[in-house]
Amino acid sequence: MSVSRRQFITTAALSSLALGLEAQESKSSGQVKMARKPVLISAANGYNYIDRGYGILSGGGDPLEAGLSVVRGPEDDANDHSVGLGGLPNEEGVVELDSCCMHGPSQRAGAVGGVHDIKNVSLLARAVMEHTGHVMLVGDNATKFGLEIGFARENLLTDASRKMWLLWKEANSDRDWWGPGPDDPRWHAPQEEAPAPQSELWPRRLQKLEQLASRLGIAPELRQEAIRNIFYPPTGTIHCSVLNAKGEMAGTTTTSGLAWKVPGRVGDSPIIGAGCYTDQEVGSAGATGSGEENIKVCGAKTIVENMRHGMNPREAGMDTLRRIAHNYRNDMTRLRYIDMTYYILRKDGAYAGVSLWTGYNPGKPHQFAIHDGSRRLEPTVALFDGYSREWPPMPKGTAY
Numbered sequence: 551m552s553v554s555r556r557q558f559i560t561t562a563a564l565s566s567l568a569l570g571l572e573a574q575e576s577k578s579s580g581q582v583k584m585a586r587k588p589v590l591i592s593a594a595n596g597y598n599y600i601d602r603g604y605g606i607l608s609g610g611g612d613p614l615e616a617g618l619s620v621v622r623g624p625e626d627d628a629n630d631h632s633v634g635l636g637g638l639p640n641e642e643g644v645v646e647l648d649s650c651c652m653h654g655p656s657q658r659a660g661a662v663g664g665v666h667d668i669k670n671v672s673l674l675a676r677a678v679m680e681h682t683g684h685v686m687l688v689g690d691n692a693t694k695f696g697l698e699i700g701f702a703r704e705n706l707l708t709d710a711s712r713k714m715w716l717l718w719k720e721a722n723s724d725r726d727w728w729g730p731g732p733d734d735p736r737w738h739a740p741q742e743e744a745p746a747p748q749s750e751l752w753p754r755r756l757q758k759l760e761q762l763a764s765r766l767g768i769a770p771e772l773r774q775e776a777i778r779n780i781f782y783p784p785t786g787t788i789h790c791s792v793l794n795a796k797g798e799m800a801g802t803t804t805t806s807g808l809a810w811k812v813p814g815r816v817g818d819s820p821i822i823g824a825g826c827y828t829d830q831e832v833g834s835a836g837a838t839g840s841g842e843e844n845i846k847v848c849g850a851k852t853i854v855e856n857m858r859h860g861m862n863p864r865e866a867g868m869d870t871l872r873r874i875a876h877n878y879r880n881d882m883t884r885l886r887y888i889d890m891t892y893y894i895l896r897k898d899g900a901y902a903g904v905s906l907w908t909g910y911n912p913g914k915p916h917q918f919a920i921h922d923g924s925r926r927l928e929p930t931v932a933l934f935d936g937y938s939r940e941w942p943p944m945p946k947g948t949a950y
């Protein structure tokens with residue numbers, strides 16, 4: 551690729567950010583025929599940005615442009631520790647981001663995995679789609695591609711996320727993500743190795759973590775979240791599926807992945823067919839949650855295929871969740887340590903949010919954001935009644 555060509559691509563990539571505005575203008579001049587009600591569905595952390603996406607759709611805008619405007623919100627938000635800037639890092643303290651997108655009208659896709667130092671990886675995934683003959687770039691070379699076409703280099707590890715990482719390192723210095731996972735026959739349920747959170751050790755652990763957090767300079771208002779991230783390493787993520795007034799569809803998913811992951815780990819979010827899948831003739835779906843489990847059932851693609859064969863969005867999602875349970879032979883002890891939420895939008899505007907468990911935070915059920923003219927949060931329909939649990943667990947008799 552020559553320098554002049556890169557410069558051309560940079561201009562094209564950045565100018566396409568203005569597409570939404572152009573579409574709004576064309577509507578006000580009466581050129582857009584509203585054929586049907588636009589719909590956006592996203593993870594709950596898209597709630598504050600879904601109006602922005604709906605605005606683009608109301609102007610007759612492109613569905614991917616609208617979806618990207620939603621997921622860019624958490625990417626830009628340093629206080630969202632699951633996506634983009636401020637995302638929780640890998641075990642070495644490096645923030646590695648994954649993303650993909652699909653554009654229904656052109657049935658094209660783009661994806662990036664393991665990107666560092668670039669905040670808006672959803673836009674980078676689109677740039678791969680629009681400016682290369684490939685679908686997916688990964689690691690240092692995906693980052694290099696982004697910098698070459700004009701994305702800004704940024705330090706994504708904020709002071710808050712760095713301190714949470716230090717807290718994790720100090721609290722878990724004898725534990726990490728190496729070793730058997732819940733799908734391995736050698737794995738043992740943590741109840742056999744560790745006292746339950748309600749045990750008498752629990753308050754002492756919390757107190758010590760509080761002290762450690764204070765020593766590390768974690769702001770008092772962030773300490774609870776930091777400690778929670780130690781017990782429940784979040785998978786975070788945001789997905790958004792979109793239907794515009796012309797019946798065009800798109801989907802995009804972006805994440806900093808599983809907190810404290812082994813460097814190089816790539817989850818489901820950038821995998822076309824797992825973290826996101828859009829078929830212009832059927833619908834669009836995406837996922838947040840346990841990436842490894844979702845990859846094994848090709849979740850988003852399975853949902854779209856289920857809808858192609860006649861299932862409604864909720865049935866299509868529930869069937870896919872049951873496949874995850876089936877992979878574990880319905881072993882509820884293991885499934886308790888897994889969670890998954892799917893966001894599903896059919897071509898006619900019918901939608902569903904489904905999850906494996908009611909939630910992962912007792913008393914706080916999973917929700918999704920929806921906008922079809924009015925913006926709201928709705929609870930997911932859960933396959934299993936109850937709350938998932940943290941993994942890896944705090945081991946028996948630790949100092950915490």
Ligand code: GLY
Pocket residue numbers: 785786787805806807808816817818819837838839840841842
């Ligand atoms: N679902 C996000 C991840 O596992 O990375």
